[in-house]
Amino acid sequence: MRFSQEREGGVLILRLEGQLMGGGEAEEVRDLLLSSIDQGTSRILLDMGEVSWVNSSGLGILIAGHLAARQRGGTMKLMNVGSRIDSILNVTRLSTIFEVYETEEEARRSLQGSNA
Amino acid sequence: MDQVIQLAIPSRLELLPVLDRLVQGIAEQMDFSEDEADAIAISVIEAGTNAIQHGHKKDASKTVEFRFNLNPDHLQVVVRDTGPGFDVDAVLSSDPTRPEDLMKSSGRGIFIMRQMMDRVDFAIRPREGTFVYLRKSKDVNGRGVAPA
Numbered sequence: 001m002r003f004s005q006e007r008e009g010g011v012l013i014l015r016l017e018g019q020l021m022g023g024g025e026a027e028e029v030r031d032l033l034l035s036s037i038d039q040g041t042s043r044i045l046l047d048m049g050e051v052s053w054v055n056s057s058g059l060g061i062l063i064a065g066h067l068a069a070r071q072r073g074g075t076m077k078l079m080n081v082g083s084r085i086d087s088i089l090n091v092t093r094l095s096t097i098f099e100v101y102e103t104e105e106e107a108r109r110s111l112q113g114s115n116a
Numbered sequence: 117m118d119q120v121i122q123l124a125i126p127s128r129l130e131l132l133p134v135l136d137r138l139v140q141g142i143a144e145q146m147d148f149s150e151d152e153a154d155a156i157a158i159s160v161i162e163a164g165t166n167a168i169q170h171g172h173k174k175d176a177s178k179t180v181e182f183r184f185n186l187n188p189d190h191l192q193v194v195v196r197d198t199g200p201g202f203d204v205d206a207v208l209s210s211d212p213t214r215p216e217d218l219m220k221s222s223g224r225g226i227f228i229m230r231q232m233m234d235r236v237d238f239a240i241r242p243r244e245g246t247f248v249y250l251r252k253s254k255d256v257n258g259r260g261v262a263p264a
Contacts (some may be wrong), residue, residue, distance in 0.1 A: 023129035023174070029205070053133060053159075055165050056228060060221035067219060084154050091231045092224050096238040 005032065011043045011111050012036050022057025033065035033076075044109050048103070049080030054088055065112020066097065075097040075099070079107040090102035119186040124179040125164075127172040127197075134246050135182065142184055146191060148254065155232035156191065156252050163195040163224040163248045171199030171246055190234075190253040201240030 002025065004034040014033070020026050044065065048054075054062070069076040075088065079101040081089070088092040098101075102109035124139060136157045143153030153162045155236045159207040164180055172178040178198060185192040211217065212224045 019130075019133050021132055026129075051167070053136065053161065055132070055161050056222065056224040057165055057169065059224060060188050061223050063219055070211075084158070084261070087154065088158060088228065091228055093218060097218060 001029065003007055003029055003032075005042070009112075010041065011038070011045060011049060012041045012070060013045045013070070014057055015047040015050070018079075019053040020061060021053060021055045022060070026058060026061060028050070030061045030064055032059070032067050037052065037068040037072055040072075042069045042072035042078040044069055044074070044080050045104075046076065046078050048078055048082065048085060051082070051085060054085050058096060059088070059092065062098065063094070070105030075111070077101060077107055079104055121184040121186070123182045123184075123246045126176045127168040127174055127178050128176050129165065129168055132164050135160050135164060138182075138184075142186060142191065145180075146186060146254065148191070148221070148252070150249075152255075156193070156250070158251060159229040159232045159236075159250050160193055160195065160240070161240070162228050163193070163250060166184050167195055167197035167199070167246070170202065171197030183235055191249055193250040195248040198245040201246045204240070206236045212247075 001016050001017065001020055003014055003016045005015070006013040013028070016029065020029065036044070066076045077099045089098065089100070098109065101110065124189070125134065130182065131207040137159055139157040140153055143156060148156065162184065164182070167180040168174055172180070181196040183194040185194070207226050210223060212227050213221060217223070229250060234253050235248045237249040240247070241247070
């Protein structure tokens with residue numbers, strides 16, 4: 001798991017690459033999400049375009065970020081979700097929790113409209 | 117007669133993607149569809165995740181064993197760890213999609229396997245370990261077999 005981050009207008013855009021499977025660098029993603037939220041950045045966009053796998057541990061990281069952002073009155077959204085990950089989100093019904101956008105433009109626009 | 121492919125990996129989560137490539141190759145050989153191949157790979161990786169995290173507590177000195185039995189009409193995957201096992205009934209009776217459980221950070225692995233595979237069984241044997249049996253049947257009306 002590799003990742004890069006951009007901050008723009010109070011929004012943290014985290015671009016993930018590889019497998020979000022818990023352990024190692026996937027835990028760094030959790031730490032970055034939680035520390036950023038703790039420091040006041042509660043509008044987060046996760047670019048999943050280069051993520052090939054998410055297992056149940058990876059889902060736990062996404063949920064932790066979602067809950068922490070929500071607790072701060074913010075939001076965490078996903079974009080560029082591939083078919084495998086979409087399938088896992090649907091089976092677990094987490095698709096009813098996470099807002100997923102097909103394009104970065106749509107996702108950015110939705111975050112500009114949020115108050116956090 | 118079944119063909120058998122076996123693999124043993126150290127208990128490190130970052131090695132699990134190796135299984136994806138293996139499953140894709142086996143699925144292609146058995147003429148499973150792409151969706152079926154993904155469902156199998158997702159399930160095998162979840163079983164491996166559980167074995168590493170819960171069975172072996174991420175102790176990399178312990179190996180997780182995967183045995184793929186390629187049968188003409190189905191694939192069976194057996195995943196074995198040497199951990200103490202778990203309360204199968206409690207896990208099977210839980211539903212992580214219930215609204216009150218939806219935001220829990222764990223407890224989805226076996227649920228995902230059961231949704232993705234045709235059959236999932238467990239055996240916990242003292243001195244031998246915990247065994248997960250995953251089965252996916254080939255769709256006789258689907259790919260590779262022309263409908264009558």
